[in-house]
Amino acid sequence: MFKFLQQVGDYAKGTVQAAKYIGQGLSVTFDHMQRRPVTVQYPYEKLIPSERFRGRIHFEFDKCISCEVCVRVCPINLPVVDWEFDRTSKKKKLNHYSIDFGVCIFCGNCVEYCPTNCLSMTEEYELSTYDRHDLNYDNVALGRLPYKVTQDPMVTPLRELAYLPKGVSDPHDLPAGAPRPGKFPQDIIEATKAQEDSEKDKAEAAQ
Amino acid sequence: MNLAEGVQIVSFGILAALMIAAALGVVLFEKIVYSAFLLGGVFISISGLYILLNADFVAAAQILIYVGAVNVLILFAIMLVNKEEVFKPISGRWIRKAATALVCVGLFALLSTMVLATPWNLAAPITAPESTLILIGKHFFSDYLLPFELASVLLLMAMIGAIIIARRDFIPDIEAASSDQPLQTVWRLPERPRELTPTQGSSNQRK
Amino acid sequence: MNSGIDLQGTFIESLTDMGISPGLAKTMWIPLPMTLVIIGATVGVLVVVWLERKISAAAQQRIGPEFAGPLGVLQPVADGLKLVFKEDIVPTKSDPILFTLGPILVVIPVFLSYLIIPFGQNLVITDLNVGIFIWISLSSIAPIGLLMSGYASNNKYSLLGGLRAAAQAISYEIPLALAVLAVVMMSNSLSTIDIVEQQSGYGILSWNIWRQPVGLLIFWIAALAECERLPFDLPEAEEELVAGYQTEYTGMKFGLFYIGSYVNLVLSSLVFAILYLGGWDFPIPLDRLASWLGTSEDTAWLQVVTASLGIIMTILKTYFLIFIAILMRWTVPRVRIDQLLDLGWKFLLPVALVNLLLTAALKLTFPMAFGG
DSSP states (O other), X not given: OHHHHHHHHHHHHHHHHHHHHHHHHHHHHHHHHTSOOOOOOTTTEEEOOOTTOOOSEEEOGGGOOOOXXXXXXXXXXXXXXXXXXXXXXXXXXXXXXXXXXXTOOOOOHHHHHOTTOOEEEOSOOOOOOSSGGGGEEOHHHHTSOOOOGGGOTTOEEEOOGGGSOTTOOOOTXXXXXXXXXXXXXXXXXXXXXXXXXXHHHHHHHHO | OOXXXXXXXXXXXXXXXXXXXXXXXXXXXXXXXXXXXXXXXXHHHHHHHHHHTTOHHHHHHHIIIIIIIIIHHHXXXXXXXXXXXXXXXXTTHHHHHHHHHHHHHHHHHHHHHHHHHSOOOOSSOOOOOSOHHHXXXXXXXXXXXXXXXXXXXXXXXXXXXXXXXXXXXXXXXXXXXXXXXXXXXXXXXXOOOOOOOOOHHHHHHHO | OOOOOOHHHHHHHHHHHTTOOHHHHHHHHTHHHHHHHHHHHHHXXXXXXXXXXXXXXXXXXXXXXXXXXXXXXXXXXXXXXXXXXXXXXXXXXXXXHHXXXXXXXXXXXXXXXXXXXXXXXXXXXXXXXXXXHHHHHHHTTHHHHHHHHHHHTTOHHHHHHHHHHHHHHHHHHHHHHHHHHHHHHHHTOOOHHHHHHHHOSSGGGGSHHHHOXXXXXXXXXXXXXXXXXXXXXXXXXXXXXXXXXXTTOOHHHHHHHHHHHHHHHHHHHHHHHHHHSOTTOOSSOHHHHHHHHTOOTTOHHHHHHHHHHHHHHXXXXXXXXXXXXXXXXXXXXXXXXXXXXXIIIIIIHHHHHHHHHHHHHHHHHOTTTTTO
């Protein structure tokens, strides 16, 4: 009899607990309604890709020495380097170079290891095509100047959240030169240099 | 004859025709699903007739119980076990059909003679009661108390039976556990023995 | 309590004055409120679809429809137009008759239920004796349509979805009816008008929300299940059943399901507002306010104000409930089918029965407060 009542009590407690959790959940959802939408109206507004964004790879034909390091460091040996040995100059002569971006995983190893820096990352990410073979870029396509969000007159470039000034969360209508929070690398270098200089001065003064 | 009476007669005609057609469909359709759906049509037309007879509560209850519960359960049963089967043509099937038709016609004749023989009191104008609900309630708890309660007891019995059938897995067999020889208890419902988990030998056999 | 504006009476009177027989005048009146309510229900659906998209967007920190009309209010119209002009495909090996009949059977009962929804003392199509009971019984027809469309699509997902929908509908019908019964017991009538009347008098204090807190929750849960709203939307659970019984539907047949589900949501919210939130009642008793201001109850302008306030209050309460339903959608995860049936049969049903018994006991002990 009393055991039964105990069960009923536990069940009721569980029910109240569940109702409480649902109420908490509702308050969370309600709270989210007052927050600013994170929407970027895409074709008209675009986020500026971050500093280390790994987009479409750019290739400079003239710098390439056909060393094939990019092929060796690539996880799937993707870049196709078509060269032949030129007997007169005793150098490798590059004929074609291509990367298939339908297969590429944008890991950036080729860019990292390229000895002549002829490979580089761009900010370009709009690569969609109607045919997947169109994604196989040859050296001409790879050598095109990358599209930049900031240079498109049709697009309002928006800064990403980490690049907004301190305390600001809306990228719209920012003043032009508003700095991002924290220090820039050159600032840090300057600061450390100044500190080192002052320490050196102090040491000299002590001597 | 004013407008209201005309509407009543027309709607009675439509409802009656619908009901007879649907009922014939229930009996004559080869596909059992069609029969079940048409049964719903029969129930709905009957509730329409109830409305014409000023029995609004009975009409609503008819829809709720027969269409909403009984017919849905029938459909459930049909859809859960619906197997398209091609039956073998039985020789002399027409005898069965003829016998069925004979019984049906006999029943129909019996009912028609009953309808014709009963002296219907059509002369006295029946005034619609203020609220059918209160009238039904009063009848339930005075002169129809016994049938009403009996019906509820019947439902209770059906429910208990359903629960026992549904939960037969959980009946503990204490006697079988205590002694090695399995005792056949009377109240135990026959159940197909479960297949044992296949061992190495049996898996070879299956091939 | 004054009876407010009697539009029907005035309409018939003015027609008879013009030399038309009373019977004919009545016949001419009949289609007017019906078309009005059907149009109102359809427009209500458009508003709810827009609200659903906007509120969902807000809850997920998005913007939602924006470009079709101001704030995207024309988006549901665009959706509807698209559905109307879409090709109507009947899949091969399906059952074309049942396939067409299914969505119709789902939609018609929902629209029929608007017969008993009052927006004011006389602003109702019919004040039936069995009022709220008709809603319960009509809503039990819809599962047949769902089973029909699920079966006729000749698709396993459709069939499973239809079966689930029907099982869900019949299991939650019972707690729903019991919760309604407790309210009906207090108002001594099934008529929606009487139920609202019984709650008027002291403004917000006399609403059933205070007298039926448990019944209200049961009703809300059961109504969400009946509408297949999110915690209970497993008939069309995307992850398991593609779209349930709607899988094979396109064009306007799909549109009928879509309209039906939203009309049903509006209807359930309306019924909730009528049963527990005092229907067209203003939170402050208006007649007292009028007598305090020193105006007679029969003043023309006051009656107009009362009637329009009544409509506005009903709609406001309804949309508040719809708002909660949408918020619920983004808060609560979907339950499993066994959890759903457990909740219906093992929790809501006993609790609803206890609630009913308690209401009866309270009615006997405090006939003043619980409707003697």
